[in-house]
Amino acid sequence: MQDSNIGFIGGGHMTSSLISGLLSSGFPAKQLFVYDRNPEKTEHLQSKFGVEGSPDLKKVVKMAQVLVLAVKPNDMKNLVESLGGEIAQQKPLIISIAAGISTTLLEQWLGEHHAIIRAMPNTPALLRVGATGLYANSKTLESQKELAESILRAVGVTVWVNHEHDIDTITATSGSGPAYFFLVMEALQKGAEQLGLPKATAKILTLQTALGAARMAMESDIPLETLIQRVASPGGTTEKALSVLESGGIQEIFKKALEAAKDRSREISENFKES
Ligand SMILES: NC(=O)c1ccc[n+]([C@@H]2O[C@H](COP(=O)([O-])OP(=O)(O)OC[C@H]3O[C@@H](n4cnc5c(N)ncnc54)[C@H](OP(=O)(O)O)[C@@H]3O)[C@@H](O)[C@H]2O)c1
Helix, strand or coil: CCCCCEEEECCCHHHHHHHHHHHHCCCCHHHEEEECCCHHHHHHHHHHHCCEECCCHHHHHHHCCEEEECCCHHHHHHHHHHHHHHHHHHCCEEEECCCCCCHHHHHHHHCCCCCEEEEECCHHHHHCCEEEEEEECCCCCHHHHHHHHHHHHCCEEEEECCCCCHHHHHHHHHHCHHHHHHHHHHHHHHHHHHCCCCHHHHHHHHHHHHHHHHHHHHCCCCCHHHHHHHHCCCCCHHHHHHHHHHHCCHHHHHHHHHHHHHHHHHHHHHHHHHC
């Protein structure tokens, strides 16, 4: 991986998370190139991380063996159409992280069949505990898949899917997922505050409990159901709390939330097909 230059187009939250993770894993800053249409964002990333910021989009494309397209879905069509010529000439591996933009659409905008990987990372990539779903189109070589995987593995775990539509489910699960856990943590912290704990106490207890629960689940083969049962002794306090959550329909609410996010991801894709 370290033989390749990586160019990032779009210097926002995800690019910042990915760069930070790559640098922490030992990737050389001088092989990371960034272009954002706002020069101050490019300069900010350059001074924060010591990467190569450039005010010239085409230069970044020229330098990169791997091009990470990290702009919002709405900005992708203009970007890709404007870069078609350079990409056809340089033939970098393209990794798109935009939600809802299919490889077919990207090829249509590029005007040619090209090696494209769709990646759906999430923001914990910043701390190298991200989760990324990956899909490669038929033009992508095995060596390019390995390269993309090694880049995304530097910032957390990776999983491949064989069907592109599964990326919509991954978007709903782990792409948006950090926000669901932040919401649960916020609800737990606020609940504890309302029952009288000082804010700082409620916060540290909530966050450490979330971290401890995640580590217990990650570091053992014990199914989640069993881990739940082990905390919830019959007739005890946890059982009471869980019965309130269950009767409020927590499982159903999560199912509906995931369906809504997945449908939105598909809808974004459909809207672009029509435009
Ligand atoms: N945030 C997440 O948790 C997450 C998770 C997984 C995937 N994603 C995907 O990652 C992508 C980026 O998300 P983000 O949260 O990093 O967005 P962001 O913070 O808004 O960053 C995107 C940056 O790209 C710039 N930009 C737009 N068009 C450009 C162009 N043609 N050339 C150069 N720069 C351009 C934007 O400038 P302006 O500010 O002027 O628009 C902005 O600075 C999105 O497609 C999103 O679907 C995000």
